[in-house]
Amino acid sequence: MNASVPVFDDVTVAFQRVSKRFAASGESGAFTALNNVDLNVGRGSITGIIGRSGAGKSTLIRLVNGLEKPSSGKVLVDGVDVGALDEAGLRNLRRSVGMIFQHFNLLSSHTVFGNVALPLEIAGMDRRAIEARVRPLLDLVGLADKHARYPAELSGGQKQRIGIARALATEPKLLLSDEATSALDPETTQSILELLKRINAELGLTVLLITHEMEVVKAVTSDVAVIDKGEIVERGHTFDVFTHPKHETTRALLSGLPGSKLPDAVARGLKPAPSAGDRAVVRLTFFGATAERPLVSQLIKSVGAEVNIIAGTIDEIGGKPYGSLVVAYAADAETSGRAERFFTENGLVTEVLGYVA
Amino acid sequence: MSPDLLLLIAKATFDTLRMVAIAGLIGSLIGLPIGIFLATSGKGELFPAPNINRIVGLIVNATRSTPFIILVVAIIPFTRLVTGTSIGTKAAIVPLTIATIPFFARLVEAAIRDIDKGLIEAARAMGATPTQIVFKVLLAEARPALTLALTMTIVSLIGYSAMVGAVGGGGLGDLGIRYGYQRFRPDVMLIVVVVLIVLVQLVQSAGDRLARRFDKRSRKN
Incomplete structure (x- = not known):
């Protein structure tokens, strides 16, 4: 698979x-x-x-x-x-069914070991079996050396690791x-x-x-x-x-994700329709194979005009590469036509966000 | 100071300690489960029994709002039934115990209610029974607060025990009233007061220290 x-x-x-x-x-x-x-x-x-x-x-x-x-x-x-x-x-x-929480919900009175052991105690497991189960879990979450510490002595991330180890205790x-x-x-x-x-x-x-x-x-x-x-x-x-x-x-x-938002200065000047001399602001979304090709240089070559990069991000979503690029180029019919042809030929998803002077 | 007087003070101190110890022990042993019940039996809680909760709360309030000196006199028939007498140190233990129960129960209730509800939810999510939640989560987490509650209870008991002197209860209060007040012996009065202060200080600092040791909520440990 x-x-x-x-x-x-x-x-x-x-x-x-x-x-x-x-x-x-x-x-x-x-x-x-x-x-x-x-x-x-x-x-x-x-x-x-x-x-x-x-x-x-x-x-x-x-x-x-x-x-x-x-x-x-x-x-x-x-x-x-x-x-x-x-x-x-x-x-x-x-x-x-294990569960972990926003505020960790660890017992302040128990050590790291004691917290991870709790669900096993509740299940009525004996001391030795608990010991054998908890140790590898602490290894898994990287807290083996902290087993005798109390939650108050640990950072938030470490606390959540205890929470995760605890949630996994009952397998x-x-x-x-x-x-x-x-x-x-x-x-x-x-x-x-x-x-x-x-x-x-x-x-x-x-x-x-x-x-x-x-x-x-x-x-x-x-x-x-x-x-x-x-x-x-x-x-x-x-x-x-x-x-x-x-x-x-x-x-x-x-829209809260980085890269998906336009810089404020651009966003403020955005107009719904072009007037002469304006540039079009376009979002290109590419993923899968297109995310790995040198599209920007090809775009500049094919459009044959100046292309500004306004915002962009390359990322991975659900394990797949994903890119989002906001570019601006002259909004005249000729340039736009060449750009659109390029987008279609390369299977790019585009969205015209507006026009700026 | 005459040896006789020293002996009197020693005996009175011992009587006070005995009354406080026995009343404190029995009273908190009964008060603890009542406090747990009060803290866990409201609507939608671990052992929901809102009606009984209300009734118990009412009884607790009634006992708490009765001035101790009135309580001592009011329950004389009961005291006589239990101990066969209504005067002396042994008899004084009964009202002291009765007064301790609701006092400690309310403190226990507050200590348990103070625990983050998230811990109860986490324990439920682990498959804990309500009883397991009480013993493995609530009591464990409330241990510092319960220690302080017990300390406060004992300190109050020392005060109450001096009051039972007024009705022939024995102990330091009795000594202070009979010798210090009725026989105009300011020296005795002073010693009684000093011994009481020392006792309270000892109990309080021992309780504070123990509670601090149990408290793992800050990084200092």
């Missing part, structure tokens, strides 16, 4: 027409957190659910391990209807990540995401993560669903959703 194009014929989590309504309590009125959600999480995938705060993603992920119950519809984990389980059944399920097949990197700085976020990727690849663990950061989705997920006001508005392979966003929420979330 091609590593960059995962195919999931098998489903770990299935949401089937799931709705969740919260009754009015105290000052907050009744509201619908999720409305008729259908979603499949492929086995072995890293599936991201992205949405703004209040979109319902926290509720969605909590339905998977039964921390919340659906008002209607079904949540199936490996074919088991979570909503139909009793307390004992839920506890069993939860021992096979789950599914890992739920609840905004696990939202409290971390960008660099630490990347290292935690790398760790998640590695765990996904090495242990074959399915990861379902929720986030409000497109960066996170872009960096690790193979599949993504965009949630807005309790509804899934767009879903698909991450690469496809990023390169051809359909829903306005997706576009809005994507």
